[in-house]
Amino acid sequence: MFRLAHISDIHLSPLPAPNLRELISKRITGYINWRSNRKGTMTGSTLDTLVADIKAHTPDHIAVTGDLVNLALDEELETAERWLRTLGDPANVSVVPGNHDAYVPGALKKARRLWQPWMRGDIEVAENKPVEFPYLRVRGDVALIGVSSARATAPFMATGDIRERQARKLGEVLDETGKRGLFRVIMIHHPPVRGAAPSHKRLLGIGLFQRTVAEYGAELVLHGHTHLATRYSINGPDWEIPVVCVPAASQGFELGQHKPPAGFNLFTISKTNAGWDCTMVERGIVDAQSTIRTIREHNLKVGKVLAGI
Template sequence: MESGDLLLYKRAMFRLAHISDVHLGPLPAVTYRELASKRVVGYVNWQRHRRHFLHDGVIDAIVGDLKGACPDHLAVTGDLVNLALDGEIELARQWLETLGDPRDVSVVPGNHDAYVPGAFDKICRAWGPWMAGDGQADPVGRYTFPYMRVRGRVALIGISTARATAPFMANGFFGNGQARRLAALLDDAAGKGLCRVVMIHHPPVKGAVAQHKRLVGIGRFQQVVARHGAELVLHGHSHLPSLYWIGTAQKPVPVVGVAAAGQGMGGRNPPAQYNLFGIEGEAGQWRVHLERFGLVGAAVLPARIAELELAPHSAQVSLSPH
């Protein structure tokens, strides 16, 4: 393909970047009062494990490379913070401002963002501009999810599975109310001939994570997608680059995970990555191309790790940097 033709081809595509599980650090000062809750478990885990492998230098490298790809939009699928401390929530708001205009960045919350009771309401107030649907008049809150944004020929639909849970639990929840609202948004987007991309933190697939981390309502979510359709589902939470398929045999829907954006080298999970999707086509004939970029070996700059056309024949393929 000639260079000019290649440039036109890229411009015709909608380029969507995807990161998740940023876990911004370091932790701000923590008071004894703040630790008198589930936070004490997370604080110990941070001190013993996470702080050694999750750090802002890695995030900066990932975001810098991602911006160099000039995506049309960025999806962030949760866990921006660790313990949902007030200082963390404000730091995450400032970090979101560095990513771009809220119109160009869509966020859904993760379990760490709603770590303790009351945290969810705080992130909704702080991060609302990045979690509001087009033309939304009501303040962002639990009942404004799912939200929908239309960018070009793509409908970005953001779900919240975030809820405060007991110590040692990290479950997500997808209930009947969101299921009804998601079905309506999927139908609305389909009627407009849009490519429907659903963003969710917890993987809506059985066996993707341990039982104490799984999504409650997987079957409900999959039933909605099977009945109403979607073209792509993006998630985080597992800290793994993965690909599953849900929906029906006639209309399979790819479900794509990504390694944690703040994960450094040496941890038990793959180091930081981001996904870059190229979306083109028209209603009923959408084509989705996936490229994964991330840290490899001692490199300080991300490299292309994997490339795949998300066609039905690739069902149940799991991508990894190894």
């Protein structure tokens, strides 16, 4: 049995005060958005409460699917590194970057350097190589596969992409881990599902991603970006693959708010004689006192046998 916790869209706060040079870029629009829309609703205290509940459930591993920061200021990226150290040992925490982590040109390169202990695959760690996407980490019967959709974009855009080179390597990783009989979890920031995000926030290369997964298979896809608790599915070779998102990990509770308050998902993965068993528990904040409770439970149908093929 393997227990995997999933959180996303951390948006660490408070936001450091940027200087004028740092604001002469796309950051000026993001800074205005933070001051007017996010400053009062996305808080460190909410995040601390959520992380404490995650740790109380003692997962074997934590998946973080991007947007650790807001404007990708140097100080933010360094703060995120320190926060990751409090979250867990790099061997037990896997991170992929989001669009806010690549907010302006050059930011993603800095994030990869600072956060590399949490973004390197087993081979890269063993051979002391830099971060390479997609990466592969194997923990027991579970293959954790990190895909990067992060890229710098123009103002008012938050798209991501996956291109031929990464998709080709993803196919190779899925093929190899499938032949080993592993439970394959793909982690990506942008939803690889058409219509899951508005056009200015969508993943470019959805068709390429879906064709790759349809050919080689996977058991579960985890993403962030939308700040919503959603479940979709995409086609595998001959079964449906669950695609799951969580609310933003620092979103506070407010009556009538558009986005749900902070939450995380806890997956329990077991290998059985019939194939795989995967249960999913949604836990999240339910009131203004930041009380965390179980909201829903699901038994996900994963893999060929459990899908009745």
